[in-house]
Amino acid sequence: MRSRYRSAVLLAAAAILAAIAPDAVFADDDMDLRVGPIESISGAICVSYEVGSPFTPRLEETLLQGMPATVSFEVGLWKRRSFWFDKLVLALRSEHKIVYDDWAKSFRIRSGQSPPQNRTAHGLDSLRNLLFSARRIPIAAGAMLDSTGSYYVSVRVTIRPVAVEDLGEIESWLAGESPGPDRAQGGIPRYLLGLAVNLSGLGDRTAIRKSERFAPARLEGASGASR
Secondary structure, three states, X not given: OXXXXXHHHHHHHHHHHHHHOOHHHHOOOOOOEXXXXXXXXXXXXXXXXXXXXXXXXXXXXXXXXXXOEEEEEEEEEEEOOOOOOOEEEEEEXXXXXXXXXXXXXXXXXXXXXXXXXEEEEOOHHHHHHHXXXXXXXXXXXXXXXXXXOOEEEEEEEEEEOOOHHHOHHHHXXXXXXXXXXXXXXXXXXXXXXXXXXXXXXXXXXXXEEEOOOEOHHHHHHHHHHHO
């Protein structure tokens, strides 16, 4: 009896996946992430980056319907090593939770944790400017690095429209009542629900880019010459 129930659940989940999976799943997912040249400013190694196309039309529609999302940026400083894996010198991560407030007709943004910073974006253009426009951040003091070593910076941006802890809206849309914390509503396993979310066009959007290689001593020399 249990095996028959499991088979019925899997067949139902497969039908849901087939019904909600659009052709857009196979569309180009280029976010136009650009990483600028590394600079030395007042002794600090700085990187510039921006995201030109963070949202697809499908994602814009989903966000405006009130689906929460998490935007994260991960910046890593790497040292090149011959005949071995590159060494991660340091990593920085920032996270921003966004949700559209239909009553106020604006996005609410919560950044960081200790303490969190709350901001408001009045529309998608304002949201793009706040989170994805060009910015330059310091990542390390030049004096901390090997002056003649070869380094580069990686930047990764991820937009996660639906997190496991935020699946309440999706679960109620798919089916019935939740039988327990480890199951999605209607008896559909959470891993299948996650697959359904991805196929529906609501899955993660991720892009990663690397900077040009640089040597701290050359950056300092270029910075001194520019002054």
